[in-house]
Amino acid sequence: MKIAVLSGKGGTGKTLVSVNLASVSKNGTYIDCDVEEPNGHLFFKPEEVKRNEISVKIPVVNQDKCNGCRKCVDFCKFNALAYINNKVKVFETVCHSCGGCNLLCPEMAIDEKDKVIGAIETGSSEGISIITGILNTGEETGVPIIKEILKMQDVYSPVTIIDCPPGSSCMVMESIKDADYCVLVAEPTLFGSHNLSMVYELVKLFEKPFGCVLNKCIDGENPSEEFCTVHGIPVIESIPFDINLGTINSNGDIITRQDQKYFELFSNLLSRIKEEVGL
Structure with a gap:
């Protein structure tokens, strides 16, 4: 089962959700397709890391x-x-x-040369396979890296978590096209609901089953929750605004490995997704 995690903007908690879903998956695979700014490896701290450069073909005229x-x-x-x-x-x-x-x-009169645009790093962390795409600074698009990285996912892995780039660009489309389920992560703000609408339209276009995770929730008005209600989007989890969670996350630790409450929350979230997919 391949689960893609999206958000309309950076900073919503997309990687938080991706990393912790992968952490509770037991022998799963975490793929960081946010190739312009990959950071999942900062939490997993994978061991035995191997690096392979990724090249594209560029025409050379005689x-x-x-x-x-x-x-x-x-x-x-x-x-x-x-x-x-x-x-x-x-x-x-x-x-x-x-x-x-x-x-x-x-x-x-036209030949081709190889141009290195980035790399893919692979490693493991407590039984989880970690695959990270890295786009070189100044390159225009990471789509070729994402295509290669998605070919590498372990076919024997029971769960693959795809940490998508933020937004709704071509790189996001490439990241979700083979996903079995999409998780939309949103903040409880007016800006958050606007960006939620972007990825909502995208997953509808791709006809993917999906649900929303509301992050940093507090008492009071929640425009993103209201957007979900109006459009019939299932809210599959609400993560509270929690200083302890923020502290653990900012220290580069994985919350489900530090706090039993969040281990249960993300385990239940993964179970809910499996039910939605029919597993």
């Missing part, structure tokens, strides 16, 4: 072979190629590495 037909320029919908001063110029930062220009060039 100007001596090029006859200036511009077929490659016309083909590229991302404007990664331009014909300037009688030469084809490649703009690497907007290239999507589709390989089309290489295939259609009639003069075979």
Whole structure:
């Protein structure tokens, strides 16, 4: 079972929920797809970490072979190629590495080179497999890393928790496309409800079963809870605003390994999700 954890913005508690769900899963897998700013490993502190670089293919033009037909320029919908001063110029930062220009060039004037855009680190923590995607600073997109990282999930793992990037970008879409269930994490504020609406529309578009976890809950008005009520979104857990939880979390410790109350809360949450999926 693959559970994707989303939030419309950073700081809602998405990683808190992801890490602790994985921690109580028993021999599960935690995948950090928040490749621009991965931080799940700071809590798990995995051992025996292995690192593999991830590369993409970038076109290289042999100007001596090029006859200036511009077929490659016309083909590229991302404007990664331009014909300037009688030469084809490649703009690497907007290239999507589709390989089309290489295939259609009639003069075979376009080759490809490897460009390292990041890495994937793997390790373990108390029986939990930890897989972390890391995008190099300045790179445009982490989608190629997310594609590779999701291929690596342990097929024998009973539960895989996918810690998605915040928001509703292409990287989030790539992270949830094979998920069996989506958890939407939201704060009890007007801003929180606005960002909840973003990921709500996304999971509806992908036709994924989902539920909401309300984090940092206090007495009084809760716009995110009201949004769930209006749109018929099941609230599968409410996590209180708790100074003790915040202290443990800010110290880089896993709350379910420190506090029995939260071990039971996240164990019950995982059981609820399994029931929703039909397991």
